[in-house]
Amino acid sequence: MSSKRYLPPPHAPTAPITHALKGHKPWRAASEAEKLLHSVKVAAALDGLSFTVNLSEKEEPSIASASDPCRTFARRLQRAFSVIGAPPFAFTVEVSPAGRTHIHGVLIPATGLARHHVVQALMKAGGKVTGRAAARQVSLREITDAGGWQRYIMADAERTREALDIKRVAYISDPLRKLVHDHW
Numbered sequence: 001m002s003s004k005r006y007l008p009p010p011h012a013p014t015a016p017i018t019h020a021l022k023g024h025k026p027w028r029a030a031s032e033a034e035k036l037l038h039s040v041k042v043a044a045a046l047d048g049l050s051f052t053v054n055l056s057e058k059e060e061p062s063i064a065s066a067s068d069p070c071r072t073f074a075r076r077l078q079r080a081f082s083v084i085g086a087p088p089f090a091f092t093v094e095v096s097p098a099g100r101t102h103i104h105g106v107l108i109p110a111t112g113l114a115r116h117h118v119v120q121a122l123m124k125a126g127g128k129v130t131g132r133a134a135a136r137q138v139s140l141r142e143i144t145d146a147g148g149w150q151r152y153i154m155a156d157a158e159r160t161r162e163a164l165d166i167k168r169v170a171y172i173s174d175p176l177r178k179l180v181h182d183h184w
Helices: 032-045 059-064 069-080 115-126 131-136 146-154 157-164 174-183
Strands: 049-054 089-095 101-107 138-142 170-172
Touching: 032 089, 032 101, 032 146, 032 170, 032 174, 049 115, 059 069, 059 101, 069 089, 069 115, 069 170, 089 146, 089 157, 101 146, 115 138, 170 174
Parallel strands: none
Antiparallel strands: 049 101, 049 138, 089 101, 089 170
């Protein structure tokens, strides 16, 4: 693709996406988990994809030791997508019980963007993994249960906050935040 401009899918929802929270808090008062839930719901409604990226042995320490791992990975993701245009995305940084840092998230690919281009960009953002582990570096799937995916990717948020000594484990890109605000 020659254009770096993001084009949303042509079948944007016609009805507003229902808010998951009763009482409808203002965006600034919503928790990190609530904002992420709504981001995942919007991504699901716009045919977004869920992803998991296992970081390379070289990149994992630089991301995990950063003062803001979310911003560090977001920059890597934006650079990796620079040739084809960064889609709206949201993700969480997670530390597994075994101590491995990895990324779970959602993105809304541009109309007509081949799935293998998305996988290649995610692999680039995660760093080069070689050998048999390379086949398992990136998982990319359709979002079938937005609430379930959000619960899964936030399940180890406290352990991650403690392990990395950070406050924020989730990141929502500006383009996805704008889409979420349109339905908030």
